[in-house]
Amino acid sequence: MTEHEHVRVAVIGSGFGGLGAAVRLRREGVTDFVVLERADSVGGTWRDNSYPGCACDVPSHLYSFSFAPNPDWPRTFSGQEHIRGYLEHVTDVFRLRPHIRFNSEVKMMTWDAERLRWDIETSSGSYSADLVVSATGPLSDPKIPDIPGLDSFPGKVFHSARWDHDYDLRGKRVAMVGTGASAIQIVPSIQPEVERLTVFQRTPPWVMPRVDRAISGAERALHRALPFTTQARRGLLWGLRELQVQAFTKRPNELGMIEQLAKRNMARSIKDPALRAKLTPDYRIGCKRILLSSAYYPALAQPDVDVVTSGLSEVRGSTVVGADGSTAEVDAIVFGTGFHVTDMPIADRVVGVGGRTLAEAWQDGMRALRGASAAGFPNWMTIIGPNTGLGNSSMILMIESQLNYMADYVRQLDVLGGRVALDARPAAVDVWNRRVQERMKRTVWNTGGCTSWYLDANGRNTTVWPGTTTEFRTATRRVDLAEYEVVRAPAEKKAEKSEVVDA
Numbered sequence: 185m186t187e188h189e190h191v192r193v194a195v196i197g198s199g200f201g202g203l204g205a206a207v208r209l210r211r212e213g214v215t216d217f218v219v220l221e222r223a224d225s226v227g228g229t230w231r232d233n234s235y236p237g238c239a240c241d242v243p244s245h246l247y248s249f250s251f252a253p254n255p256d257w258p259r260t261f262s263g264q265e266h267i268r269g270y271l272e273h274v275t276d277v278f279r280l281r282p283h284i285r286f287n288s289e290v291k292m293m294t295w296d297a298e299r300l301r302w303d304i305e306t307s308s309g310s311y312s313a314d315l316v317v318s319a320t321g322p323l324s325d326p327k328i329p330d331i332p333g334l335d336s337f338p339g340k341v342f343h344s345a346r347w348d349h350d351y352d353l354r355g356k357r358v359a360m361v362g363t364g365a366s367a368i369q370i371v372p373s374i375q376p377e378v379e380r381l382t383v384f385q386r387t388p389p390w391v392m393p394r395v396d397r398a399i400s401g402a403e404r405a406l407h408r409a410l411p412f413t414t415q416a417r418r419g420l421l422w423g424l425r426e427l428q429v430q431a432f433t434k435r436p437n438e439l440g441m442i443e444q445l446a447k448r449n450m451a452r453s454i455k456d457p458a459l460r461a462k463l464t465p466d467y468r469i470g471c472k473r474i475l476l477s478s479a480y481y482p483a484l485a486q487p488d489v490d491v492v493t494s495g496l497s498e499v500r501g502s503t504v505v506g507a508d509g510s511t512a513e514v515d516a517i518v519f520g521t522g523f524h525v526t527d528m529p530i531a532d533r534v535v536g537v538g539g540r541t542l543a544e545a546w547q548d549g550m551r552a553l554r555g556a557s558a559a560g561f562p563n564w565m566t567i568i569g570p571n572t573g574l575g576n577s578s579m580i581l582m583i584e585s586q587l588n589y590m591a592d593y594v595r596q597l598d599v600l601g602g603r604v605a606l607d608a609r610p611a612a613v614d615v616w617n618r619r620v621q622e623r624m625k626r627t628v629w630n631t632g633g634c635t636s637w638y639l640d641a642n643g644r645n646t647t648v649w650p651g652t653t654t655e656f657r658t659a660t661r662r663v664d665l666a667e668y669e670v671v672r673a674p675a676e677k678k679a680e681k682s683e684v685v686d687a
Contacts, residue, residue, distance in 0.1 A: 193217035193594075194304055194313035196290055196530070199228015201319030201567035201583050203271060204249060207278045208587040212594055218313075219280065220306055222289035226275050229323045230267045235347040235366060237373035238264035241394070241476045245414060246421040246578040249274065253414045255407030261396040261476075294535040295562060300605045300673045302564065314605075315597070317590060318534070319567040322525040322647070329361075329521055333499035340516040344370060345523070355379050356515040359504045361496050363389055364637075365475055367520035371489075372479035380488050382504065382512040386495040387634065388462065390446045390469040394476040422653070425577040429652045432470050432575055436628035443469045453481035462493050470575060471632025525647060526550060526640035536561035537607070550646040551617045553608040553667060554660050555582075556589055562605035562671050563597075565590055571620050572656070573638070573647045575629065581653040589660040596663050603673035612667035623650040 192214060195205045198221040209217050225231055240247050244257035247267070252274050258266060275281060288306040293316060296303055304311040326343040334341065342348045344366040354377045360367055363385040375381050407414040431438040446469060454460045463484065465472075484491055494507035496517075503511050526549075534542035537560045545560055550570035552558050557565055567590075572582050597604060624630050624645050629638050638647040649656055 188310045188312065189218070190301070190312045191216050191218050192313065193315045193317060194293075194302065194311055195219045195317045195319060197221065197228060197319040197321060197324070198223075198226040198271075198275075198284060199230065199319065199321050199324075200249075200271070200580060201321060201586075202228070202317075203274055203278075203280060204580075204583050204587050205317045205319055205567060205590060206280045206283060207249075207251065207274070208591055209594070210278065210280075212591050214594060217283055218311065219284045220288045220290055220304070220311070221284055221286050222307070224286050225272075226284065227268045227271050228321055229345070230264055230271060232324070232345050233347075233366065234264055234349070235344045235370050235373075237369035238366070239369060239396075240264075240267060241365065242578045243421050244399075245418045246425075247580055249580060250418070250584060252277065253411065253418070255411070255414050256404050257399055259396055259398055261394065290530070290533060292533050292535065295537060295564075297537065298674060300562070300603050300671065315563045315565070315594070317565050317567060318530065320528065320530045321568055322528060322573070323523045325524045325529050326519075327522050327524050328519050329496075331496055331499055333501075334517075336501070337499050337517065338502055339514060342518060344518060344520045351516065353378055353516060357513060358382070359384065359496070359512065359514045359517045360520060361517060362520035362522070363387070364520055364522060365473060368475050368477045368480040370518065370520060372477070372483035375483040375486060375489060378488070380490070380512075382490045382492060382514060383484065384492045384494065384496045384504075384506060385462070387467075387472070388465045388493075389472060389475045390443070390465050391449065391475045391477055391480055392442075392446055393449050393478045396478075422577070422581070426652050426654060428576050432629075433623070433627045433650050436468055436470065436626075436631055439469050439628060446474075450481055454485055456485070459485065459491065462491050465634075467634035468628055468632035470628040471634035472636040473575065522637050525637050534561065534564065536564070549640050549642055549644045551613055553613045553616050554589060555649075555656075556586055556593075556660070557606070557608035557613075557668070559608045559610040559613045562607035565593065570646050571617075571624075572649055574653070575648055577653055582649065582656060585653070585657040585660045588657070589663065592662045596665060600670060605671040606663070606665075606668040607671055609667055609669055620650060621645075624648075 193209060195202050198219050202219055206219050240262050243260055244262040248254050254270055288308040291305045293302050293304045301312045301314055302316045326345045328343055340351050353374050356378055357380045358378045359382045360371055361384045492506040492510050496504055497507040498505040502513055504514050505511050531543035531546055532541055540560060552569045555569040555572035567583055567586050627650050629645050629648050638645050640646050
């Protein structure tokens with residue numbers, strides 16, 4: 185690599201969003217781009233999360249790109265290794281590796297208003313780009329709470345997304361902090377091996393059975409021979425989830441029947457009334473992410489498992505102390521405490537117009553036009569941006585909608601010609617955000633009576649999309665130039681004025 189490389193587009197991250205952006209750029213005829221990846225391989229969250237039992241809670245045929253169907257998924261719900269393998273396959277099939285710069289963590293990206301470009305400093309060198317597509321993802325930077333005494337703990341400590349495979353948990357006393365999507369997969373995976381497992385649960389999740397099975401060889405052969413059957417299967421999975429959206433977004437009371445099914449699921453495995461009371465949520469199902477597992481409750485019912493119905497409040501030597509005063513001696517602490525979702529660290533590294541960082545622009549909450557463009561950050565787009573998350577379907581559907589928007593953004597820059605940038609108008613961002621937040625008021629995520637990672641520090645839901653994936657695809661089908669300020673390079677502005685005078 186040269187000391188400074190200029191490209192038309194710089195994509196940040198090589199998970200589903202980054203690889204999808206790279207494929208779409210190639211399909212649009214754009215080959216002058218790089219994918220900046222901080223790790224040494226592709227995969228994003230499916231590379232980083234390799235904990236025992238890691239798997240997807242969206243069916244395999246829906247959790248894949250529409251332009252890269254996979255007829256050979258081995259299970260209806262795929263494990264981490266299969267999804268990571270799929271992303272490696274996409275990288276090779278679409279010949280993306282020459283564009284990827286591994287071990288290139290973005291340290292800072294700064295808007296140059298004179299040259300209309302982004303100057304990017306990475307751990308491997310410097311770049312500049314006309315357009316930046318940030319696909320770092322909301323589930324990329326682990327969050328570990330500030331626990332008094334944790335620094336002096338003599339045992340092993342790690343986050344679920346940074347699993348230490350060199351540390352053997354067999355025969356150890358383990359504290360599992362958190363009961364979210366990762367924890368309910370980890371607990372049944374390690375419970376048979378550890379000496380004792382203490383689970384710290386601040387808020388119990390709603391858990392539904394995970395109806396997973398191996399996909400037969402005959403099914404896979406059919407999908408290979410008749411590709412339309414793969415698309416039909418995907419379409420059916422998508423359609424069923426679209427029909428569910430109304431209950432989440434407009435009629436949360438209809439979810440009561442689902443709660444009864446979840447309670448029956450619990451009752452089948454948890455016979456102890458006291459434990460069942462500990463595990464029963466007091467909020468509407470769907471308010472927090474609904475989790476899928478057929479092994480979590482049976483694991484919690486085992487005699488070597490203790491459930492502490494409070495958060496971890498303190499560590500005293502090798503003793504962990506719950507907020508309820510309970511104590512346990514442990515050899516290892518595993519945090520399943522989520523990620524920096526509404527306060528993404530990348531925001532501190534994006535410096536826009538006037539030297540203002542994205543974190544400063546978003547200090548009162550994340551806001552972006554159609555989930556992609558932030559005012560004051562010309563020619564900068566994000567994939568899986570504010571209010572693009574889902575509570576019941578596949579994020580790949582949302583990513584592909586944003587890729588449509590990105591593709592039209594590139595086309596609009598071409599049509600405008602010359603050195604040009606698009607900067608989202610603050611008024612357009614405000615209008616979009618107000619509409620989203622107004623729709624959010626009656627959703628289960630806002631009315632269900634829980635506190636979730638969907639909400640930011642101000643209690644605003646800046647994470648989830650309050651509608652169907654079809655609605656979002658329609659809203660991001662094309663770029664409306666009226667929502668943007670067209671920014672020309674200073675030199676071109678002077679040339680335009682000169683032409684007017686000469687005329």
